[in-house]
Amino acid sequence: MAVLDETQMREGVDRETVETVQSMAGTYKHGWETEIEMDFAPKGLNEDIVRLISEKNNEPEWLLEWRLDAYRRWLTMESPDWAMLNIPEIDYQEQYYYAKPKSMAEKPKSLDDVDPKLLETYAKLGIPLKEQMLLAGVEGAEEGRKVAVDAVFDSVSLGTTFKKELAAAGVIFCSISEAVQDHPELVKKYLGSVVPQNDNYFAALNSAVFSDGSFVYIPAGVKCPMELSTYFRINAENTGQFERTLIVAEKGSHVSYLEGCTAPKRDTNQLHAAVVEIVILEDAEVKYSTVQNWFPGDENGKGGIYNFVTKRADCREDRAKVMWTQVETGSAITWKYPSCILRGDDTQGEFYSIAIANNWQQADTGTKMVHLGKNSRSRIVSKGISAGHAQNTYRGLVSMHPKATSSRNYTQCDSLLIGDKCGAHTVPYIEVRNASSRVEHEATTSKVDDDQLFYCRSRGMDEEEAVALVVNGFCKEVLQELPMEFAMEAQALVAISLEGSVG
Amino acid sequence: MMPRAKLKAQKVEAAQALLADRTLPEGGAWITKARNAAQARVRDMGLPTKRDEYWRYTDPRRLTDAGVVAGALHDTKGEPLVFDQIDRIKLVFVDGVFDEQASDPLVLDGVEICQLSQAARTDLHWARDLYGSLDARAQSPVERPLASLNTAYATEGVLIRVTGKPQKPISLIYLRKSETADAMLHHVIRVEAGAEATVLENGPIATRFNQVMEVDIADGGTLHHIRAQGRDHERVGSAHLFARLGEGAHLKSFTLTANGALIRNDSIIWLDGAGGSAHVAGATVGDGAFHHDDTVFITHGAPRCESRQVFKKVLRGGAVGVFQGKILVDQIAQLTDGYQISQSLLLDENAQFLAKPELEIYADDVKCSHGSTSGEIDDNQLFYLRARGVPEDTAKTLLVLAFLAEALDEIADSAFADDLRTRLEAWFERRG
Numbered sequence: 001m002a003v004l005d006e007t008q009m010r011e012g013v014d015r016e017t018v019e020t021v022q023s024m025a026g027t028y029k030h031g032w033e034t035e036i037e038m039d040f041a042p043k044g045l046n047e048d049i050v051r052l053i054s055e056k057n058n059e060p061e062w063l064l065e066w067r068l069d070a071y072r073r074w075l076t077m078e079s080p081d082w083a084m085l086n087i088p089e090i091d092y093q094e095q096y097y098y099a100k101p102k103s104m105a106e107k108p109k110s111l112d113d114v115d116p117k118l119l120e121t122y123a124k125l126g127i128p129l130k131e132q133m134l135l136a137g138v139e140g141a142e143e144g145r146k147v148a149v150d151a152v153f154d155s156v157s158l159g160t161t162f163k164k165e166l167a168a169a170g171v172i173f174c175s176i177s178e179a180v181q182d183h184p185e186l187v188k189k190y191l192g193s194v195v196p197q198n199d200n201y202f203a204a205l206n207s208a209v210f211s212d213g214s215f216v217y218i219p220a221g222v223k224c225p226m227e228l229s230t231y232f233r234i235n236a237e238n239t240g241q242f243e244r245t246l247i248v249a250e251k252g253s254h255v256s257y258l259e260g261c262t263a264p265k266r267d268t269n270q271l272h273a274a275v276v277e278i279v280i281l282e283d284a285e286v287k288y289s290t291v292q293n294w295f296p297g298d299e300n301g302k303g304g305i306y307n308f309v310t311k312r313a314d315c316r317e318d319r320a321k322v323m324w325t326q327v328e329t330g331s332a333i334t335w336k337y338p339s340c341i342l343r344g345d346d347t348q349g350e351f352y353s354i355a356i357a358n359n360w361q362q363a364d365t366g367t368k369m370v371h372l373g374k375n376s377r378s379r380i381v382s383k384g385i386s387a388g389h390a391q392n393t394y395r396g397l398v399s400m401h402p403k404a405t406s407s408r409n410y411t412q413c414d415s416l417l418i419g420d421k422c423g424a425h426t427v428p429y430i431e432v433r434n435a436s437s438r439v440e441h442e443a444t445t446s447k448v449d450d451d452q453l454f455y456c457r458s459r460g461m462d463e464e465e466a467v468a469l470v471v472n473g474f475c476k477e478v479l480q481e482l483p484m485e486f487a488m489e490a491q492a493l494v495a496i497s498l499e500g501s502v503g
Numbered sequence: 504m505m506p507r508a509k510l511k512a513q514k515v516e517a518a519q520a521l522l523a524d525r526t527l528p529e530g531g532a533w534i535t536k537a538r539n540a541a542q543a544r545v546r547d548m549g550l551p552t553k554r555d556e557y558w559r560y561t562d563p564r565r566l567t568d569a570g571v572v573a574g575a576l577h578d579t580k581g582e583p584l585v586f587d588q589i590d591r592i593k594l595v596f597v598d599g600v601f602d603e604q605a606s607d608p609l610v611l612d613g614v615e616i617c618q619l620s621q622a623a624r625t626d627l628h629w630a631r632d633l634y635g636s637l638d639a640r641a642q643s644p645v646e647r648p649l650a651s652l653n654t655a656y657a658t659e660g661v662l663i664r665v666t667g668k669p670q671k672p673i674s675l676i677y678l679r680k681s682e683t684a685d686a687m688l689h690h691v692i693r694v695e696a697g698a699e700a701t702v703l704e705n706g707p708i709a710t711r712f713n714q715v716m717e718v719d720i721a722d723g724g725t726l727h728h729i730r731a732q733g734r735d736h737e738r739v740g741s742a743h744l745f746a747r748l749g750e751g752a753h754l755k756s757f758t759l760t761a762n763g764a765l766i767r768n769d770s771i772i773w774l775d776g777a778g779g780s781a782h783v784a785g786a787t788v789g790d791g792a793f794h795h796d797d798t799v800f801i802t803h804g805a806p807r808c809e810s811r812q813v814f815k816k817v818l819r820g821g822a823v824g825v826f827q828g829k830i831l832v833d834q835i836a837q838l839t840d841g842y843q844i845s846q847s848l849l850l851d852e853n854a855q856f857l858a859k860p861e862l863e864i865y866a867d868d869v870k871c872s873h874g875s876t877s878g879e880i881d882d883n884q885l886f887y888l889r890a891r892g893v894p895e896d897t898a899k900t901l902l903v904l905a906f907l908a909e910a911l912d913e914i915a916d917s918a919f920a921d922d923l924r925t926r927l928e929a930w931f932e933r934r935g
Contacts, residue, residue: 078506082556084863400877405852417867420834426862430875435849438878445864445871 031265041098070197070207083364099236111159146226155211172217179215194277202308213243218253234263240271249284282317294330301360304332311338315347339368342376357390366396371404380411386422393425413443514549530623537635541654574737591674599686613667619660637745657689677706684709694724705731712740720752728756739765750776774808784913789822796825803836812843819850843873
């Protein structure tokens with residue numbers, strides 16, 4: 001492979017491993033396309049398109065106005081330029097903002113009525129849309145686990161599983177377009193309350209043209225009986241996906257939410273600008289896990305998804321807790337900073353991240369921990385891995401406001417470089433505005449530590465085993481935070497790129 | 504948010520307004536060329552604003568405003584200046600103007616010293632390739648218009664060429680006698696191959712100052728730089744240290760800052776030759792209306808170099824401490840060892856610490872780490888000392904000095920470190 005030949009290999013690096021890493025993009029598993037007739041809104045972006053999307057979703061007047069307001073604000077804004085990303089100019093008029101499979105023209109009553117071609121798509125991706133017990137896939141795990149899935153295909157949600165069982169517990173889990181119809185008061189109350197329309201350029205764009213996404217409402221005191229999951233698939237060409245997710249966790253409730261995404265291999269870039277808002281009230285807890293595996297482009301950097309995402313959790317009341325876990329392996333460009341607003345006293349925010357950038361991928365990702373409440377705690381563990389010609393940046397903010405006394409943050413950012421043509425960067429912002437809070441930030445960039453290798457070797461391990469052991473430890477802190485279903489997928493993705501690849 | 508083009512236009516307009524009634528100083532061909540180029544850079548870049556990435560924590564307006572706000576002079580109560588007990592060659596500046604009477608004759612074995620004002624009149628000078636060149640180099644990727652403003656308009660400063668290993672340190676003493684002086688100082692230091700020298704700086708300089716020091720250390724050369732920015736509180740200023748290091752060259756720079764309404768210290772260092780090392784350290788104590796900003800960029804442009812950044816800040820009573828540090832490792836700079844630590848001790852709830860410690864790394868076989876912490880005095884440590892009969896105030900001062908020690912340890916010569924430590928102790932005693 002041409003890219004590989006240019007890369008100078010370090011002594012001790014297993015050539016095979018490097019080849020495997022280099023070829024990851026070439027072997028993107030989910031790069032196939034579903035051939036299906038689609039209904040497109042006309043290309044381009046203007047107020048009429050915004051109206052059309054709103055009309056297609058049969059939205060109330062207030063939501064249309066909300067969208068138009070966002071669109072008008074977006075027109076006055078500029079694309080952010082502060083990330084360490086080289087973003088080619090995006091022609092927003094050359095995109096489709098709404099694409100819906102023709103067979104979905106009439107909304108199917110249940111998943112059984114959905115076009116088999118679409119169901120096949122998800123079966124091929126390994127996403128269960130049948131209400132069956134899921135084996136976690138872990139050897140030795142005897143107990144079956146249930147995961148409810150909302151499947152979003154281009155601009156529309158195909159359906160949601162386990163609805164009845166969830167409803168029995170009082171949990172609402174449906175597409176956001178359904179929520180607008182069935183629970184308008186909840187949507188109106190919370191939409192935009194965490195990420196306002198003019199929060200940033202991409203959030204404004206999303207607010208104007210979002211077509212679907214998931215809505216989750218967990219009533220007070222309820223521990224959601226199963227894990228909830230949304231699976232996003234971009235299929236149509238030149239189509240942007242703009243999903244909007246809203247999660248509301250009432251007092252004392254608890255939910256674990258998973259998100260996955262893939263897209264076909266194409267040699268043009270595609271746009272994905274999502275917004276996720278999470279509202280967490282007193283004593284409630286939300287765990288949000290993502291495995292982001294959008295098509296990253298080929299080994300020459302052609303194609304791939306541009307992923308501009310705004311994700312934010314608002315721990316609005318005392319003792320609310322949020323945990324973000326992300327494994328970012330896909331996308332040509334990733335611009336993503338899942339954040340925690342720790343508004344209540346004794347609130348807690350956690351962020352665990354593995355970001356892998358290979359070939360010509362660029363990732364600028366991290367988190368924001370905004371401490372407003374007393375005695376609030378946050379923890380950030382970020383592991384960045386760069387290979388090929390990729391650039392991988394951790395960017396994060398820890399802010400202790402004057403009133404957030406006796407708060408605590410611990411941040412650890414580690415980067416690993418594989419090959420001499422890539423870059424790994426760390427850009428933390430630390431703002432401490434009171435004395436009783438403690439903030440600690442640590443970051444390292446390195447290859448595998450010789451002392452650790454020596455330690456292992458001197459206890460009789462061979463070099464390969466020693467490297468494997470040390471490197472395995474690199475990602476473990478993050479992987480162990482993932483729910484089991486995702487841990488398997490993530491481990492497989494990470495294993496390819498890490499195994500014995502440093503020396 | 505203001506559109507980027509509009510912001511840029513405002514910055515350029517502000518520079519035009521500032522430069523409108525200023526004429527470039529007269530001088531020989533080489534310096535005129537450097538001044539013209541620097542002036543053009545300022546016009547291009549415009550003046551800094553708080554919207555600029557590296558001014559987000561420090562408002563630069565007071566450094567560029569048209570007028571200087573008068574600041575009261577500090578009553579030293581007969582306390583001698585720092586480094587007074589040390590045998591050195593003294594160069595005295597009063598309100599940023601060289602005072603020949605008060606200074607020693609500029610003669611010292613192993614070094615050539617010359618005033619900028621005199622060198623500027625010559626047509627040929629060894630500093631011709633250096634003056635303004637590091638300022639120009641430092642303008643990308645981050646713009647530093649204050650430095651170019653200085654290169655264009657400074658008329659005072661010294662040019663030091665170290666050819667051997669002078670026996671005494673070269674000491675730049677900055678006295679302040681006017682309540683309204685607006686000073687610009689531009690120093691150039693060239694350390695020739697294998698040469699070694701120590702340069703000391705101390706004193707308040709002026710009510711407002713803009714200082715640039717350009718340092719070029721040739722292969723195997725060494726420069727020790729120790730700076731004490733203290734005394735007069737009512738002053739604002741910006742100081743740029745630019746340093747380029749050749750193969751096997753070494754730089755050790757330490758700054759102690761106490762008092763000052765607004766002080767911004769930029770250190771921009773390039774490790775251009777293999778096997779060089781650069782250590783930049785700072786200890787800061789601030790009380791009340793005090794804003795102190797350390798911004799450090801170290802670029803590893805060659806293999807096997809080592810760099811250290813050690814910054815400690817003790818803050819209280821509304822004092823604000825800023826640290827922005829970057830270790831940039833080029834693709835070629837394999838086997839880099841980069842270390843950076845920034846820590847603050849906040850003595851009361853009003854103090855603030857704002858930090859942006861960055862790593863930007865393009866080489867794979869490197870060891871780079873940074874750490875940043877902020878917090879109050881550790882109760883356990885305080886309890887330990889109190890339990891052994893140490894009064895609370897003494898115990899606190901002890902712990903604060905212990906906290907600052909890691910930065911002071913970066914000074915190679917213990918005589919200087921001891922002198923500064925005594926000053927710090929006195930500072931805490933005075934304030935209780």
